[in-house]
Amino acid sequence: MSPRLRRAAVRTRAVVGLAFAQLRRSPGRTALTVLAVTLAVLSVTLLASLGVGVVETGENGLENAGRDIWVTSESIDPESSDTANPIVGAHGMSAEMTQRDDVSSASPIAMHELYVATDDDVVRTTAVGVHETHDGFGFEAGGGFETEMNHSDGNYSAADRPSEPTTEEIVLDPGTAESLGVSVGDTVSIGTSRQTARDDEFTVVGIASYYSQFLGTDVETVPLTDLQAVAGTTGTDRATFVTASVEDGADRDAVAADLDAAYPGYDVRTSDEQIGSMVEERPLVLASGATLVGLSLVGGVVLTVNLFALVAYQQRDELAALRAVGLSRWVLAGTIGVQGLVIGLLGGVVGLAATPLLTRGLNRLTEAVVGFESLLRTPVEVYAVGLVLAIVVGTVVALLTGWRAGRYARLEHLEA
Amino acid sequence: MTRCVVGSIELTYGPMSDHALRRTTPQAGPTTTDERESPTAVRLEDVTHEYGSSGGRGRSSEDRTVTALRDVTLEVGAGETVGLEGPSGSGKSTILHAVSGLLVPTAGRIQVLDTADLTSLSDRERTRLRRHHVGIVFQRFHLLPSLSARANVALPLVQAGIDRSTRRQRAESLLEQVGLGDRTDHSPGELSGGERQRVAIARALVTDPDVIVADEPTGELDTATGADVLDLLTDIGRDRTVLVASHDDATLAVADRVVTLRDGRVVDDGR
Numbered sequence: 001m002s003p004r005l006r007r008a009a010v011r012t013r014a015v016v017g018l019a020f021a022q023l024r025r026s027p028g029r030t031a032l033t034v035l036a037v038t039l040a041v042l043s044v045t046l047l048a049s050l051g052v053g054v055v056e057t058g059e060n061g062l063e064n065a066g067r068d069i070w071v072t073s074e075s076i077d078p079e080s081s082d083t084a085n086p087i088v089g090a091h092g093m094s095a096e097m098t099q100r101d102d103v104s105s106a107s108p109i110a111m112h113e114l115y116v117a118t119d120d121d122v123v124r125t126t127a128v129g130v131h132e133t134h135d136g137f138g139f140e141a142g143g144g145f146e147t148e149m150n151h152s153d154g155n156y157s158a159a160d161r162p163s164e165p166t167t168e169e170i171v172l173d174p175g176t177a178e179s180l181g182v183s184v185g186d187t188v189s190i191g192t193s194r195q196t197a198r199d200d201e202f203t204v205v206g207i208a209s210y211y212s213q214f215l216g217t218d219v220e221t222v223p224l225t226d227l228q229a230v231a232g233t234t235g236t237d238r239a240t241f242v243t244a245s246v247e248d249g250a251d252r253d254a255v256a257a258d259l260d261a262a263y264p265g266y267d268v269r270t271s272d273e274q275i276g277s278m279v280e281e282r283p284l285v286l287a288s289g290a291t292l293v294g295l296s297l298v299g300g301v302v303l304t305v306n307l308f309a310l311v312a313y314q315q316r317d318e319l320a321a322l323r324a325v326g327l328s329r330w331v332l333a334g335t336i337g338v339q340g341l342v343i344g345l346l347g348g349v350v351g352l353a354a355t356p357l358l359t360r361g362l363n364r365l366t367e368a369v370v371g372f373e374s375l376l377r378t379p380v381e382v383y384a385v386g387l388v389l390a391i392v393v394g395t396v397v398a399l400l401t402g403w404r405a406g407r408y409a410r411l412e413h414l415e416a
Numbered sequence: 417m418t419r420c421v422v423g424s425i426e427l428t429y430g431p432m433s434d435h436a437l438r439r440t441t442p443q444a445g446p447t448t449t450d451e452r453e454s455p456t457a458v459r460l461e462d463v464t465h466e467y468g469s470s471g472g473r474g475r476s477s478e479d480r481t482v483t484a485l486r487d488v489t490l491e492v493g494a495g496e497t498v499g500l501e502g503p504s505g506s507g508k509s510t511i512l513h514a515v516s517g518l519l520v521p522t523a524g525r526i527q528v529l530d531t532a533d534l535t536s537l538s539d540r541e542r543t544r545l546r547r548h549h550v551g552i553v554f555q556r557f558h559l560l561p562s563l564s565a566r567a568n569v570a571l572p573l574v575q576a577g578i579d580r581s582t583r584r585q586r587a588e589s590l591l592e593q594v595g596l597g598d599r600t601d602h603s604p605g606e607l608s609g610g611e612r613q614r615v616a617i618a619r620a621l622v623t624d625p626d627v628i629v630a631d632e633p634t635g636e637l638d639t640a641t642g643a644d645v646l647d648l649l650t651d652i653g654r655d656r657t658v659l660v661a662s663h664d665d666a667t668l669a670v671a672d673r674v675v676t677l678r679d680g681r682v683v684d685d686g687r
Contacts, residue, residue: 010577328575
C-alpha cells in the first residue's frame with residue numbers, strides 16, 4: 001500500500017472511531033436521532049405503500065370484473081342527451097363481439113343518475129347497470145342478482161327485450177341504505193328524476209360498496225335491462241362500456257387491435273390501458289398522489305437535514321477544538337458523516353422493520369372504516385425507497401452538514 | 417523511531433527522552449534563552465485586526481467593528497518564553513489566535529519560523545502550519561469528553577495518518593511525563609481541572625511543535641494546581657518558543673520577558 005493510501009486508511013479508521021465515540025457519548029441523543037430517521041422512513045414507506053395500494057386496488061377491481069377489453073367512446077355527441085352512455089346498440093355490439101372465435105363473452109355496462117326513494121325519503125345517487133353481480137362484490141348483507149344476456153343468437157332486436165323492468169332487484173350502497181333506513185328484503189322505488197322516483201319498485205337483495213370504491217361516490221347496482229327500462233334507453237340501447245373477455249390462449253392486445261379496427265367510432269382498450277386512461281382522466285387524483293409522495297420525500301429529507309444540522313451544531317465545541325488542534329475539514333465532515341451513516345442505517349432498519357407491522361395495523365383500520373381490504377401494499381420497491389432515503393440521504397446530508405460544520409469550528413465556540 | 421513525511425515537513429516520532437518534555441527533533445537554532453540574537457521564531461509586523469470587519473455587509477457594520485489590535489509589531493526568538501499581559505480586551509488572545517492561524521488579521525504580516533507570511537496562506541495551509549508547528553493550550557482545555565485522555569492526546573496525529581499503535585505509544589509516553597501515566601484510560605469527566613489541563617498540554621506537545629501558545633492556562637485552576645501546570649510550562653519552555661497570555665502574575669513569572677498590551681497596542685515589549 002502506498003504511504004498516501006496507508007495514511008488515508010489510518011485517518012478513515014480514526015474518523016470511524018471518533019464517530020462511534022461521539023455516538024456512544026450521548027446514547028439518548030443517538031436514540032432520538034435514530035427515532036427521527038425511523039419516522040422519516042416510515043412516512044415515506046407508508047405513503048408509498050398507500051400509493052401502490054390505491055393503484056393495485058383499482059387494477060384488481062377491473063381484474064375482478066374479469067374483463068380483458070373495454071370499449072367506450074370519448075366523442076361527445078351534442079345531439080345526444082346522454083353523454084354518460086355514448087355507446088348505442090350496446091347489446092347488438094356485445095352479441096357481435098361474442099360471435100368472434102377469440103372472444104368468450106361480451107357485455108355492456110351502463111351508468112345513470114338515479115333517484116332512490118322510500119315512502120318518506122328520496123336520495124340522488126348513481127346507478128351502474130350490469131347483467132350480474134359477481135363474487136368480488138364483498139356483500140355486507142344479502143347477495144346479488146343474475147339476468148339473461150338475451151342476445152345469445154346474435155340476432156338481437158330491441159323487441160326481444162322488455163321495455164319495463166322485469167327482475168326488479170337492486171344492490172344498494174351501504175351509505176344509501178343507511179340514509180334511507182332500508183335493509184335486505186325491503187322495497188325501494190327508483191327513477192331517473194325526482195318526478196319519476198316512485199314509478200318502479202325494486203327489492204333490495206344486497207348491500208355492497210363494490211362500485212362505490214371505484215367511483216368515489218355512493219353507487220347502486222341495478223340489472224342493466226331494468227336500468228335501461230327505467231331510464232328509457234331500451235330503444236337506443238345505450239351503455240357506457242362494452243366489456244369483453246378473450247378466449248384462453250388468445251392474445252389480448254391482438255384482439256383489442258382487431259376490435260379497434262372493427263369499431264372505428266369507439267375506443268377499444270385492454271384493461272391495463274383502461275386503468276391508465278381512467279387515471280389520466282383524473283389529474284387531480286394523480287396530482288394529489290404525486291404531491292403526497294413528493295411531500296413525504298421532501299418532509300423526510302428536511303427532517304433528516306435539520307436533524308444532522310442539529311447534531312453538528314450540538315458538537316460545535318468539539319468540532320472547533322478538533323479544528324484548532326489541526327484536523328482538516330474533511331476529517332470533521334467525516335466524523336459527522338459516519339455518524340449520519342450509522343444513524344441512517346439504524347433508523348432505516350428500524351423503519352423498514354416497523355413498516356409491515358404498521359401497514360398491517362393501518363390495513364385493519366381502513367378495512368374497518370372504509371371497507372377496503374389491504375389498501376396499503378408493500379412491494380420490495382417501497383422498502384428500497386425507504387432504505388435509500390435513510391442511508392443515502394442520511395450520509396450525504398450528514399457529510400454536507402459536517403462540511404458546513406467547519407463554520408461552527410471557530411474561535412467563538414472555544415472562547416465561550 | 418517512526419519517521420513520517422507530511423507535505424514538505426518531516427516529523428520524527430519515537431519514545432520520549434528521559435529529559436521530560438524535551439524535543440525529540442533537532443532544533444534549528446540555539447536553545448538558550450539568554451541569547452538575545454537567537455533566530456526569530458514568531459514575527460508580527462504592523463498587525464491590525466478589527467472584529468466584525470469581514471462580515472460588514474450591513475449598513476451599520478462600521479459601528480459594530482471592534483479594533484482588537486493596532487499596528488502591533490512583535491518578535492519572539494526561538495526558545496524564548498514570552499508572557500502577554502494586559503486587561504481584558506487588550507488583544508492578548510487575538511495575538512495568540514493570529515499566531516496559530518486561527519484568525520487572519522485585517523492588516524499586517526505574521527511569520528512563524530521560516531514559513532511564508534501567514535496572512536497570505538489559505539485556510540488549509542494555515543491548518544497544516546498549525547498542525548506541524550504550533551501547539552495550543554486553552555484556558556478551558558477543550559478536550560473531547562467522549563474520548564479517553566490517551567485518545568485526546570493522540571488526536572492531532574490522526575491528520576498526519578500516523579498508525580494507531582504509534583499514536584498510543586506517543587500519547588502514553590507524554591501522559592507519563594505530565595504525571596498522568598495512571599490516568600490514560602480516564603475520560604476528561606473523570607479528571608480534575610489540573611489533570612485536564614495537563615492532558616491538554618500533552619495534546620499540544622504530541623506533534624512536537626516549535627511554538628506553544630497558551631491562553632490563560634491557569635485561569636480555571638486553583639493556585640496549587642496552577643503552580644503544577646506552570647512547572648510543566650517552564651519545562652516545555654526550555655527548548656521551545658512559548659507565548660503565554662495571562663492576568664496572573666505567577667503565570668507571567670515563568671516568562672523570559674513580558675509584553676504589556678493596552679487597547680490593542682504594545683505599550684511595553686519587556687526588553
